Amino acid sequence: MKTRLLFSLAVLLPVLIYGQYEAAETITVSTKQNEDIYLAGESINVNAMVNGDVVVAGGEIVIRDTIAQDLVVAGGDIVVRGIVKDDIRAAGGTLTISEDVGDDVIVFGGKVSITEEAKIQGNLVNFSGEVDIEGEVVGMIKASGGKIRISGPVGEGVELYGGDIKVDGEIRGNSKIVAEELELGENARFFGDVEYWTEEGEIDFKNSLVSSTASFNPDLMKEQDEFPWKMFGVATLGFWIFYVLSAFLILLLLNWVFKKLFANAIKSLDEEFWKGLGYGLIYLLGIPILIALTFVIIIGIPIGLFVLVLFLFSLVFGHLVAASLFTHYWNHRVQANWGFWRLVFLALGIAILFRLLTLIPFLGVLISIVLLAVSYGAIILTIFPKKANITAVH
Known part of the structure; x- marks a missing residue:
């Protein structure tokens, strides 16, 4: 099941398919599930395959096995160690993805980490305080944050808005970068044109441009000025996503009991x-x-x-x-x-x-x-x- 709008997904997804729901302080899924599951608790572990969507709200959440469709998750500390064959929509304090994702990833969080073992087949949309992307993103990256690090390959370009940005990987496709400070690592390679702005002005891209050009655009400064307001809106949206998910699961329990x-x-x-x-x-x-x-x-x-x-x-x-x-x-x-x-x-x-x-x-x-x-x-x-x-x- 394809989903493209995060808020619509959070509100409407569970009505599409009747699934299993559970609420408790500690939840462990240890047997294979053949339908959608909805979980709410302080500590949640998904240790078995789920042939459907997984909707989770909790404090500490760990996914250790394959999810055949979407993962929608809101929590304090989120770790994804199992394959997710469709989309991931996540809002949380910290989020770590260390396995393959079959489609898009949209995340709102304090600290986000895409490890070297991970491969995102679709796009990565990130709004967080700090993000570290070591894995491969087949699509494009749209990221806003205070600190952004990219060392893995990107297939279709990047749009980056942040305070401190470092690129140390291969970027194919065109790029737009708006930053207070931009650092290029030894492994940085841009195979498409780059449009950028930094507080320091123009920078030397050295040998990082491969059959491409880099142009400093002062007009992008306006986007930098608007960035705090954008992040405020993002934080608000993140809160409401978390609220809707949590409220839905609690209402399930209240109306059931x-x-x-x-x-x-x-x-x-x-x-x-x-x-x-x-x-x-x-x-x-x-x-x-x-x-x-x-x-x-x-x-x-x-x-x-x-x-x-x-x-x-x-x-x-x-x-x-x-x-x-x-x-x-x-x-x-x-x-x-x-x-x-x-x-x-x-x-x-x-x-x-x-x-x-x-x-x-x-x-x-x-x-x-x-x-x-x-x-x-x-x-x-x-x-x-x-x-x-x-x-x-x-």
């Missing part, structure tokens, strides 16, 4: 909205007080810590709970009888909307409080329903 709870809780939104809002506010304001009281009593500290973790969890993922609850409420109001996947994807869209609303200064905080209070109030009323009145018979 708590589907009946959400379906029952929507009755409270219709019948006891204000009461639920009050209970929700009591939850948001009362639990911190309760936690503080448990800390005063030494024997209550373990209980307080446990409740604190649960409370923080409810705050962090509260907008996803609210989105799921609102989706079920909407389904109930229009009597649509939507299936599992439609509920999940509508919840994802609503969650993104909620997140955007909560980013509004001042008003966003109020919106967050109301959303969480209404949602958790409805859930509290569902879990602890009002006892039926008992009338004595004389």
Whole structure:
């Protein structure tokens, strides 16, 4: 399955094929998978072949075996040691690719490393603080970063925007380089024309030009001035990609485990909205007080810590709970009888909307409080329903 737009892939891919999903603190895939898999956890290891796409969000992620289609990954520390036969889309703190990739690679990260053993059959698009490319890129490289190093061969030219750039490999195709400082290594060879700009002005390409020319273009300075703003936009996009992937996987889990709870809780939104809002506010304001009281009593500290973790969890993922609850409420109001996947994807869209609303200064905080209070109030009323009145018979 070919995918060309990263954001579209992150949002739409899982709806195309029904696959397996799992969420846990530690996940290890040790047996061959014959369909797409979706994983979320702190530590994730894929040690067996996957005959489909792999969508992963986590802290530490290691891919050790072949993926037959796309790899979409967001995490803190990402290592790809297995062959990926189609595209890689990645956002993370650090990313290392040390095996062949059958098509394009698009990465957003703090530090990216393409090792000498790797070969990218398509294009490499990189937005990172630091990137080191030792492996071969059959297509072209488009890279923006503070520090860029290229020592492997490139088949179709480069477009580089950065602070400190060093080229020490063969570049076929035309090149555009915009840098504060440009260094050419002994192995640098340009088989196509080079258009460049550096803060130092013109530089000597020596014997690195092979049947090609290099021209200094002052107009490229404008692109250098725009670079910080481009990187700001890239960082923002990277955050949203990570958010969408993570939110999708968590919504899968929430709607899988708590589907009946959400379906029952929507009755409270219709019948006891204000009461639920009050209970929700009591939850948001009362639990911190309760936690503080448990800390005063030494024997209550373990209980307080446990409740604190649960409370923080409810705050962090509260907008996803609210989105799921609102989706079920909407389904109930229009009597649509939507299936599992439609509920999940509508919840994802609503969650993104909620997140955007909560980013509004001042008003966003109020919106967050109301959303969480209404949602958790409805859930509290569902879990602890009002006892039926008992009338004595004389």
